[in-house]
Amino acid sequence: MTYNRLREAQSSAVQIIENSYKNQRLSHAYIFEGDAGTMKRDAAIFFASLCLCNAERKPCGECQICRRINHSAHPNVYHIKPSKKNILKEDIRLLHEEFSKTALETGPKITIIEHADRMNAYASNALLKFLEEPHPNTYALLLVEDASLLLPTIQSRAQTIHFHRLPGAIIEQHLTTTGVDPTLAKLAAQTTAHIDAAENFVNHPDLYTLIESVNQIYEAFLDQASLVLLFDKISSDLLNDELIVELYLDILIHYQKDIIYGKMDHYTKIIFEEHQDIITRVGAQKTTSMLLEELEMMMAIKVNQKHYINTRLAFDNLMLALERRNHSEE
Amino acid sequence: MRFEINKDKLLYQLIVAQRALSHKTPNPALQGIKLDVLESHIVLTTSNSDISIQIILEDTSLSVESVGSVLIPGKYFIEIIRKLDGQTVTFSQLEDNLLRIEADHSDITLNLLEFDDYPNLVFKPKEDFIQINVRTLKTMIRQTAFATSNIENRPILTGVNFKIEGNQLTGIATDSYRLSQKTIALENDYEAMNVIIPGKSLEELLKILENNQAMVEVHFDQSRVLFKYNNVFFLSRLLEGNYPETSKLIPKEFPVRVKFNKEQLLTAIERASLLSSRDGNNAIVKLTMRQDDVVEISSNSPEIGRVLEIVYPVDEVVGSPIKIAFSSKYFIDALKVFNSSEVTVNFTGEIRPFIIQGEYDEDMLQLILPMKTD
Numbered sequence: 001m002t003y004n005r006l007r008e009a010q011s012s013a014v015q016i017i018e019n020s021y022k023n024q025r026l027s028h029a030y031i032f033e034g035d036a037g038t039m040k041r042d043a044a045i046f047f048a049s050l051c052l053c054n055a056e057r058k059p060c061g062e063c064q065i066c067r068r069i070n071h072s073a074h075p076n077v078y079h080i081k082p083s084k085k086n087i088l089k090e091d092i093r094l095l096h097e098e099f100s101k102t103a104l105e106t107g108p109k110i111t112i113i114e115h116a117d118r119m120n121a122y123a124s125n126a127l128l129k130f131l132e133e134p135h136p137n138t139y140a141l142l143l144v145e146d147a148s149l150l151l152p153t154i155q156s157r158a159q160t161i162h163f164h165r166l167p168g169a170i171i172e173q174h175l176t177t178t179g180v181d182p183t184l185a186k187l188a189a190q191t192t193a194h195i196d197a198a199e200n201f202v203n204h205p206d207l208y209t210l211i212e213s214v215n216q217i218y219e220a221f222l223d224q225a226s227l228v229l230l231f232d233k234i235s236s237d238l239l240n241d242e243l244i245v246e247l248y249l250d251i252l253i254h255y256q257k258d259i260i261y262g263k264m265d266h267y268t269k270i271i272f273e274e275h276q277d278i279i280t281r282v283g284a285q286k287t288t289s290m291l292l293e294e295l296e297m298m299m300a301i302k303v304n305q306k307h308y309i310n311t312r313l314a315f316d317n318l319m320l321a322l323e324r325r326n327h328s329e330e
Numbered sequence: 331m332r333f334e335i336n337k338d339k340l341l342y343q344l345i346v347a348q349r350a351l352s353h354k355t356p357n358p359a360l361q362g363i364k365l366d367v368l369e370s371h372i373v374l375t376t377s378n379s380d381i382s383i384q385i386i387l388e389d390t391s392l393s394v395e396s397v398g399s400v401l402i403p404g405k406y407f408i409e410i411i412r413k414l415d416g417q418t419v420t421f422s423q424l425e426d427n428l429l430r431i432e433a434d435h436s437d438i439t440l441n442l443l444e445f446d447d448y449p450n451l452v453f454k455p456k457e458d459f460i461q462i463n464v465r466t467l468k469t470m471i472r473q474t475a476f477a478t479s480n481i482e483n484r485p486i487l488t489g490v491n492f493k494i495e496g497n498q499l500t501g502i503a504t505d506s507y508r509l510s511q512k513t514i515a516l517e518n519d520y521e522a523m524n525v526i527i528p529g530k531s532l533e534e535l536l537k538i539l540e541n542n543q544a545m546v547e548v549h550f551d552q553s554r555v556l557f558k559y560n561n562v563f564f565l566s567r568l569l570e571g572n573y574p575e576t577s578k579l580i581p582k583e584f585p586v587r588v589k590f591n592k593e594q595l596l597t598a599i600e601r602a603s604l605l606s607s608r609d610g611n612n613a614i615v616k617l618t619m620r621q622d623d624v625v626e627i628s629s630n631s632p633e634i635g636r637v638l639e640i641v642y643p644v645d646e647v648v649g650s651p652i653k654i655a656f657s658s659k660y661f662i663d664a665l666k667v668f669n670s671s672e673v674t675v676n677f678t679g680e681i682r683p684f685i686i687q688g689e690y691d692e693d694m695l696q697l698i699l700p701m702k703t704d
Contacts, residue, residue, distance in 0.1 A: 064446055073357050073447035075379050093482060100485030101528065101567040102553035104379050105450050135570060 003061060006042045009194060013043055013161050021050055027159040028134040031116070033147040034163025037197030040143040041114065043163070045069055047141060048077045048110045075104040081114040085308060089122035092130060099135045108137045116142035117149035118306060124151050131157045165193035175202060186271045191250045206244060211272075213238075214251045217322065218259075218278050221285075227319040239311055249302045256295045259283045263291065285325045294321050331367050331398025332422040336391035337433065340419070341411050343374060343385045346562060349534050351404045352378035359447035362401040363408075367421075369394055376404065377451055377565075381531045383538075384453045384563040391418070398423055401443040410438060453563045455556060456549040460499065460516055464544050464559070470501050471532045473512045473667040473694055478529035479505035489526035491573040494550070496520075502576055503529065508660045509576060510667070513693035523550045526573050531566035538564060580697060581683060584676035586649030588625065590641060592673045592688070595627075596665045598639035602629040603658035605637050614701055615658040619651040629658075644672055652677050654684065655703040664696035 007014050013032070020026045030047075032040040049059030049066045052074065059066050068074040078098055080091050095111055103109050113119075119127060128151060131140065140158070144150060147160055168189035175185035180202050188198040201207070213234050220230045238244055254271050261269045262276070263283040270279065283291070301314045344363070352360040355378065364375035371388040400423055411419070416434030424430050424439065431438040462470075471490070479487035484506075491502040497520070500513040535557060539546065547558040557564040599615055606613030606629055618626040623646075627639040654677065665673065670688030677684045686696045 064450075068447055068449075071444070071447055073359050073444075073449075075357065075449045079356060097482050097485060100482075100569055100571070101380065102570055104377075104382075104567060 003042070003046050003059070006039050006046055009039055009166060010043060010163055013163055014046065016161055017043070017047055017050065026051075026139060028138065029131050029140040029142070029158035031142045031144060031147050031150065031155065031158045031160040032163060033144055033160055035145055035165045035193040037192050037194035038163035038165055039194060040163050041112075043161075044112045044141045044143060047139070048074070048112070051110060051139065052076060052107045076107055076109045078109065078111040079114070080111060082118045085118065085306060087113070087115070087119040087123050089120070089126050092119070092123045092126035096126070096130055099130075099138055103137075108139060109135070110139045110141065112141045112143065114143045117144045117146060119150075124154065128153055128157070166195065171195055171198045175199070183272060183274065187251070187254060190254060190271065204247065207247070210244070210248050210251055214248065214255050215272075215275055215278065217252075217319075218255065218275075218282050221322060221325075222278065222281055227323050228316055231315060231319045235312065235315065239315075242305070245305060245311060246302065249298060249305070253295065253298045253302070255279075256291065256298060259286075260288065260291050260295065263288055290324060294318070297321055331400060332395040332420070333367050333372065334391075334393050334395075334418050334420040335372070335387075335389060336417055337411060337414055337419045338417075339389050339391060340387070341408075343387050344408050344411060346538055347374045347376045347383050347385055348404070348408055349538060350376040350378050350381045350383040353405070355379070357447070357449075359401065359443055359449070361404055362443040362448065363404045364399070364401050364445075364448055366399045367394055367397050369397060375448075375451060377449060379449070380528060380567055381534055382451050382453075382565040384451070384565070386561045386563075388561070399445060400429060401445045401448050402429060402440065403443055406440060410440070451565065453556060453565055455547065455558060455563075456551065458521060459547045459549040459558075460494070460520055461545045461547055462499070462514070462516070464539050464542055464546055466514055467546050467548075468536060468539055468541075469669075470499075470512050470514060471536055473691075474501040474503040474510045475529045475532045475536075476663055476667065477503040477505060477508055477510040477696075480529075481505075486526060486569050486571045486573060488530070489528045489569040489573075490532060491524070491526050491576075492550070492555075494520050494523040502573070504574075504576060507657070507699050508664065509579065509697040510664065511576070511580075511695050511697075524573070525550055525552070525555060526569040526571070527555055527566055528569055535564055535566070538562060579683065580685065580695070581676075581678040584649075584678055584685075586619075586647075586652050586677040587674055588619070588643045588647050588677075589645040589672055589674045590625075591644050592665055592668055592671055594641055595673070596662065598627045598641050599658050599661050599665075602627045602637045602639055603662070605629060605634045606631055606658075613658045614655055614703065615661070616653065616655045616703065618653045619647065621651055623647045623651075649677070652680060654680050654700045656684075656698055656700050660698045664698060667696070668694075 032043055034040055046059060048069050053059040053063060053066050055063055069077055072079055078095060080087060080095060099109055131154060142158060147155055172185045172189035174195055175188055175198060176182055184202045188201045192198040192201050217227055220227055238248055258270045258272050258279050259282050262279045297318050305311060347363060355361060360377055360379060366373040371386055374385045376383050410431060414433045414436060419431060419433040422430045427442045429440045429442050474490050478490060482488060487505055493500045497516045497518060498513055499516055502511045539559060544560060549556040553568060555566050555568060602615045603613035613629060615627060615629045620626060623643060625641045625643060627641055628637060630636040664686055668688045668691050670690040673686050673688045675684060675686050681700060683697050683699050
């Protein structure tokens with residue numbers, strides 16, 4: 001593994017890490033904050049390899065040490081990620097136990113906590129205690145999409161490094177030059193933060209079906225059919241898979257945004273151009289404030305979906321809200 | 331890589347090596363047994379990261395055709411060897427990371443693990459090491475490790491503190507309510523050392539050490555401890571941090587001293603702890619010395635009943651009568667590690683720690699903090 005792509009995409013983050021390492025001013029805890037696909041995990045592997053690799057130009061990415069870090073097989077690098085939905089206190093307790101012992105191999109110990117925002121309250125407090133009394137020669141890397149979801153006391157004990165998303169225009173351009181449908185390219189550029197992630201996104205096998213089923217929801221609205229009943233038909237395929245739900249929500253959110261843009265005459269920003277007709281007609285039947293309220297509901301489901309919520313119920317509520325129309329205009 | 335060896339000789343060593351095999355570990359490489367085949371011997375390595383075992387196997391039945399190193403899935407490998415018929419078993423490495431095992435009528439191929447993912451374990455002995463008789467070391471571990479804490483709030487207390495000062499090696503364990511300490515004399519003076527070995531590692535070590543007169547080499551380091559016992563290397567990580575200074579906790583003067591027959595005292599406390607509303611182990615038992623120097627061991631739980639046991643001290647009691655309450659589990663645990671048949675309980679006060687010592691348990695003491703009762 002070479003780190004060229006990482007250096008290209010996140011040059012400032014890499015610079016910060018490298019400089020602190022060179023000057024021996026590494027902080028004992030870091031928050032890597034950035035949207036999904038901003039290569040936070042790669043940067044964490046880079047960090048660990050930098051600390052442990054023995055090559056002259058480190059991290060070399062090729063020696064046995066670097067390769068083992070890459071395979072999550074190095075005993076000095078301890079990985080934590082949500083086992084189901086959340087990171088639990090038990091996970092942090094095991095970390096504490098692990099770090100209270102001397103390292104199996106020479107060099108510092110590094111823990112990489114992915115989705116650190118998914119720690120429950122007990123785990124957060126346990127981690128806080130862990131950060132309050134840092135073990136010597138250890139580093140904690142917390143990877144989050146939004147650092148403000150961490151306890152303020154955790155934030156204040158760690159140095160935050162921001163990972164920037166690649167400008168949407170670049171992703172969109174890259175995708176269209178490789179022959180991706182312009183609508184999908186636009187959608188991918190809005191939802192993902194990096195070229196790799198965007199490519200995965202447009203290659204998702206269910207993408208077309210999901211777009212079509214979102215479209216059906218709005219069509220059904222125009223036909224005055226019951227959205228709750230319609231959603232009931234598709235929900236069994238949809239709700240079983242967390243990733244599909246997320247994708248569905250992303251599409252729904254952008255469709256809703258299109259309607260708002262349409263209403264405000266920002267036609268160039270519309271993603272689903274081929275559904276322009278539906279977009280305008282739906283917009284005509286609702287007030288902007290209603291549309292914004294619905295959008296907020298969608299966003300809320302997206303955030304809460306990562307916690308234990310009744311997704312089905314949340315969607316039913318959303319569908320009920322979407323059924324409303326502006327009676328004064330009728 | 332290709333070699334043959336007597337099956338039972340290999341199995342015997344594998345069973346020892348199995349002690350350090352991980353079953354649940356995030357790193358699949360640790361579920362493997364690393365096998366290095368050299369010209370004159372083979373080396374078996376296992377590790378669960380807390381402890382690692384390396385065994386050098388030299389045997390007349392070993393015949394090496396070609397050398398090599400592989401990482402074998404441990405669980406399957408040991409079960410296969412255990413079930414094989416015949417005396418001699420032949421191993422050879424095939425292409426595509428496969429191991430072929432041939433014995434009698436069996437021909438087995440096993441998928442190997444990724445050798446490169448195995449941690450880089452260093453079993454290098456130090457030049458300056460101490461030597462202890464197996465029995466002495468086992469006794470020392472048995473008499474201390476039980477008193478370690480099993481709650482990880484303070485990880486450091488889950489270990490036994492080993493200190494070398496001059497020619498003395500001291501082991502100390504405490505969970506902050508009780509403390510056990512044992513000192514042994516070494517043959518020579520050594521460089522001062524102060525390390526904390528996880529209690530769980532020591533318990534595993536106990537299972538590997540046999541009851542004989544062999545010597546164990548102990549190689550202390552700042553970040554690890556290596557025990558060498560015959561052809562077995564046993565490596566443990568250490569707990570990091572400073573062990574609390576315990577010497578101040580141990581009282582120096584004991585105004586009240588009572589000597590008991592160990593068995594009588596033990597059974598009296600065990601019976602007294604039976605009727606307790608708390609779960610068996612945490613029962614509170616009271617010890618009351620009467621004016622006539624007879625000792626009463628009692629417990630009382632209003633909803634179950636009460637027990638009164640009379641124990642006669644075996645020697646004249648020193649000091650004035652005292653009344654003290656304690657956790658029966660701690661007292662029973664402590665009494666069980668004594669080799670002496672008579673033990674002396676030394677009191678300093680009703681709410682001050684007391685210590686137990688035995689005539690034939692030189693340089694060993696068990697300290698217990700009393701409990702408050704109304």
